[in-house]
Amino acid sequence: MTSMDALKNKIAIVGVGTTEYGNFPQFSDYALGAKAFKAAVEDCGIDKNQIDGLVCCRVPFYARMGEVLGLNPRWTLQMPPHGRMSGMAIIEAMLAIETGAADYVALIYTNIGRSRRVNYGGDEAASLWDPWGFTSPGAAHAMMFQMHQNRYGTTTRQLAEVSVAFRQHALLNPDAVMKKPMTIDDHEEARPIVEPLRLLDYCLINDGAVCVIMTSAERARDLKKPPVLISGVGARDAFSQSSISNFDENFWYAEARDTAAQVYQMAGVGPSDIDGLMCYDNFSPTVLFSLEGFGFCGRGESGAYVEGGTLGLHGALPTNTDGGHLSNSYMQGWALNVEAVRQLRGECGARQIKDCNIIQYVAVTPCTRSIIYSRA
Amino acid sequence: MTYSKPLPQADDLLMQPFWEHARAHRLSIQRCDDCGDGHFPPSPVCPHCLSEEQTWEPVSGRGTLLSWVTFHRAYWGGFIPDLPYQCCLVRLAEGPLIVANFAGDKPAHLAEGLPVRAVFHEMTEHFTLPKFIVE
Numbered sequence: 287m288t289s290m291d292a293l294k295n296k297i298a299i300v301g302v303g304t305t306e307y308g309n310f311p312q313f314s315d316y317a318l319g320a321k322a323f324k325a326a327v328e329d330c331g332i333d334k335n336q337i338d339g340l341v342c343c344r345v346p347f348y349a350r351m352g353e354v355l356g357l358n359p360r361w362t363l364q365m366p367p368h369g370r371m372s373g374m375a376i377i378e379a380m381l382a383i384e385t386g387a388a389d390y391v392a393l394i395y396t397n398i399g400r401s402r403r404v405n406y407g408g409d410e411a412a413s414l415w416d417p418w419g420f421t422s423p424g425a426a427h428a429m430m431f432q433m434h435q436n437r438y439g440t441t442t443r444q445l446a447e448v449s450v451a452f453r454q455h456a457l458l459n460p461d462a463v464m465k466k467p468m469t470i471d472d473h474e475e476a477r478p479i480v481e482p483l484r485l486l487d488y489c490l491i492n493d494g495a496v497c498v499i500m501t502s503a504e505r506a507r508d509l510k511k512p513p514v515l516i517s518g519v520g521a522r523d524a525f526s527q528s529s530i531s532n533f534d535e536n537f538w539y540a541e542a543r544d545t546a547a548q549v550y551q552m553a554g555v556g557p558s559d560i561d562g563l564m565c566y567d568n569f570s571p572t573v574l575f576s577l578e579g580f581g582f583c584g585r586g587e588s589g590a591y592v593e594g595g596t597l598g599l600h601g602a603l604p605t606n607t608d609g610g611h612l613s614n615s616y617m618q619g620w621a622l623n624v625e626a627v628r629q630l631r632g633e634c635g636a637r638q639i640k641d642c643n644i645i646q647y648v649a650v651t652p653c654t655r656s657i658i659y660s661r662a
Numbered sequence: 663m664t665y666s667k668p669l670p671q672a673d674d675l676l677m678q679p680f681w682e683h684a685r686a687h688r689l690s691i692q693r694c695d696d697c698g699d700g701h702f703p704p705s706p707v708c709p710h711c712l713s714e715e716q717t718w719e720p721v722s723g724r725g726t727l728l729s730w731v732t733f734h735r736a737y738w739g740g741f742i743p744d745l746p747y748q749c750c751l752v753r754l755a756e757g758p759l760i761v762a763n764f765a766g767d768k769p770a771h772l773a774e775g776l777p778v779r780a781v782f783h784e785m786t787e788h789f790t791l792p793k794f795i796v797e
Contacts, residue, residue, distance in 0.1 A: 418763050
């Protein structure tokens with residue numbers, strides 16, 4: 287297999303911008319996207335007219351977004367509103383910059399699902415399984431966590447460690463939606479949604495937008511802040527069980543192992559070198575699957591691994607220091623990539639990881655992706 | 663009485679033979695006439711060899727339990743009276759996976775790998791739903 291190893295440290299994230307997170311019925315996707323874009327432009331000090339590449343994710347119509355921002359790029363890409371797209375989009379932008387298709391790419395993600403009452407199940411996500419009442423990504427993750435319990439004896443109290451660690455981080459993040467402390471007992475007593483999962487295993491649904499601006503490492507030197515380099519990427523899709531959406535009977539273990547091999551080889555590091563993990567957490571079990579698949583612990587051992595605060599800011603593997611999807615904001619991976627950048631710049635205040643040099647983004651989904659970021 | 667749960671999607675022509683077999687109390691999967699690959703859910707071409715020649719084949723209705731969940735939230739009003747209700751994931755003896763329900767109440771003992779068998783519940787005059795009992 288031809289690798290992308292030659293792209294190591296050649297492409298950089300130079301600007302990031304986020305909106306407030308919450309319930310904003312007064313704002314359209316485009317209004318939120320414009321706020322995030324403006325923040326990212328200010329963050330890197332670029333003349334916005336230099337931007338010649340545009341990626342829109344969950345934004346309804348890329349052309350309207352371009353109209354709103356006064357952009358007429360030479361490279362444009364529209365991505366669907368799936369959580370797995372953020373890592374994919376950043377890798378696509380990396381390739382576009384490397385090939386010269388664009389010099390400066392703005393990637394914009396918007397979400398108005400909270401104020402518009404999106405459910406993620408039932409008739410809005412019709413499927414073959416509706417007559418049996420099986421619906422929603424949460425149900426698929428409940429099905430997988432039940433299997434993890436059966437096979438490895440993982441407990442819901444161990445699962446709670448994930449939600450509790452991320453909530454503690456959210457309490458240190460002034461931008462986070464969730465402000466209330468959470469204990470393992472709170473998690474155990476929360477109302478069940480699709481058992482074995484409970485409310486506190488589910489991500490938030492909130493409005494907001496994120497913008498990331500990327501360019502070559504060389505051009506990045508002329509911008510305002512120290513660039514954050516993409517040191518490694520990895521990818522593997524698993525489509526053969528797509529009719530049961532968001533489900534894999536082995537929790538995407540093989541795909542995660544494959545992705546891990548690619549990303550660690552390209553970056554020249556391993557799991558023990560990672561200062562902080564940004565782990566896609568649509569549902570808390572995804573974090574356990576990710577830790578196993580990427581070799582932070584052995585297969586089936588994630589329950590024991592997360593016990594005692596391993597994922598906390600002062601634990602062995604600080605993870606989702608912004609609070610993640612579970613407690614910061616439902617920005618479908620995008621805010622986690624922004625948090626990676628902010629950690630490497632040392633901008634995270636009370637939640638700053640000490641001596642932070644290497645951050646890894648991981649999304650274990652039917653399109654498993656990972657990105658390793660480092661300081662220039 | 664009106665049936666208020668979701669019906670099979672009327673425009674899903676690919677699945678129609680499955681529902682027709684179900685009305686005759688037969689579970690079925692799609693099998694490729696050229697390479698013999700058996701698959702479910704159905705596909706317009708064989709995912710293994712891309713042949714367009716495929717036939718619906720009745721299968722044993724036997725399988726093993728892979729997983730199960732309990733819904734405490736109804737995404738359709740028709741399921742509210744059933745709350746909490748279970749869905750199960752079954753690997754058919756012939757290979758493919760199917761999501762369904764247990765027939766009757768939640769079985770007292772559940773474990774991955776338990777043998778299960780399909781039974782058929784006539785939900786309306788025109789629509790029969792396969793469910794599973796643990797053997």
